[in-house]
Amino acid sequence: DAGVIQSPRHEVTEMGQEVTLRCKPISGHDYLFWYRQTMMRGLELLIYFNNNVPIDDSGMPEDRFSAKMPNASFSTLKIQPSEPRDSAVYFCASSSTGQVKNIQYFGAGTRLSVL
Amino acid sequence: GEDVEQSLFLSVREGDSSVINCTYTDSSSTYLYWYKQEPGAGLQLLTYIFSNMDMKQDQRLTVLLNKKDKHLSLRIADTQTGDSAIYFCAERYGGYNKLIFGAGTRLAVHP
Numbered sequence: 001d002a003g004v005i006q007s008p009r010h011e012v013t014e015m016g017q018e019v020t021l022r023c024k025p026i027s028g029h030d031y032l033f034w035y036r037q038t039m040m041r042g043l044e045l046l047i048y049f050n051n052n053v054p055i056d057d058s059g060m061p062e063d064r065f066s067a068k069m070p071n072a073s074f075s076t077l078k079i080q081p082s083e084p085r086d087s088a089v090y091f092c093a094s095s096s097t098g099q100v101k102n103i104q105y106f107g108a109g110t111r112l113s114v115l
Numbered sequence: 116g117e118d119v120e121q122s123l124f125l126s127v128r129e130g131d132s133s134v135i136n137c138t139y140t141d142s143s144s145t146y147l148y149w150y151k152q153e154p155g156a157g158l159q160l161l162t163y164i165f166s167n168m169d170m171k172q173d174q175r176l177t178v179l180l181n182k183k184d185k186h187l188s189l190r191i192a193d194t195q196t197g198d199s200a201i202y203f204c205a206e207r208y209g210g211y212n213k214l215i216f217g218a219g220t221r222l223a224v225h226p
Contacts, residue, residue: 042217044206091157101163102214103148106159
């Protein structure tokens with residue numbers, strides 16, 4: 001398997017613009033996680049899905065952030081409107097219930113810069 | 116609430132052993148993990164330990180678990196420059212599938 005695939009790898013946008021980050025989990029995995037990493041706050045869990053259903057979105061910072069998982073092989077994280085403080089690296093990860101060890105596999109991340 | 120703490124920085128000489136420490140709070144954690152993040156990359160699983168074990172060894176890596184003190188450590192023997200990275204400790208939160216990560220320890224290896 002190719003692993004968790006995220007796109008784009010880098011995104012530069014201007015304040016106020018809409019940003020959409022994309023993630024393709026590992027085939028067969030039923031959990032998908034979105035994280036944000038910054039120097040100040042470290043690695044934060046934003047939201048996670050099980051079988052395409054959002055389970056816990058308590059980490060989503062504000063209403064400007066939304067996430068969807070329309071099918072088992074695709075998820076998006078949208079920020080509208082974007083602000084400079086949203087600049088961070090956003091990671092997607094997936095895992096499988098069938099695997100007792102519950103290992104999460106991470107994508108390479110999307111580095112977002114909001115000017 | 117759940118929390119995982121680790122020191123932020125460790126500097127070692129090439130060839131020495133590195134020991135990265137972590138404390139966690141959820142006594143019901145079934146698995147504990149060490150992830151490695153190299154510059155510009157995502158997190159990669161290094162190793163994990165099941166909560167009924169005290170120790171796990173995997174080549175240059177040794178994981179020690181003290182359940183009583185909720186303390187986890189990662190020892191890297193014969194540390195190399197390629198080991199320079201950020202190391203994250205994580206615990207599985209209760210019966211859920213989410214992991215709680217520490218802030219990460221930045222390991223710097225110098226000649």
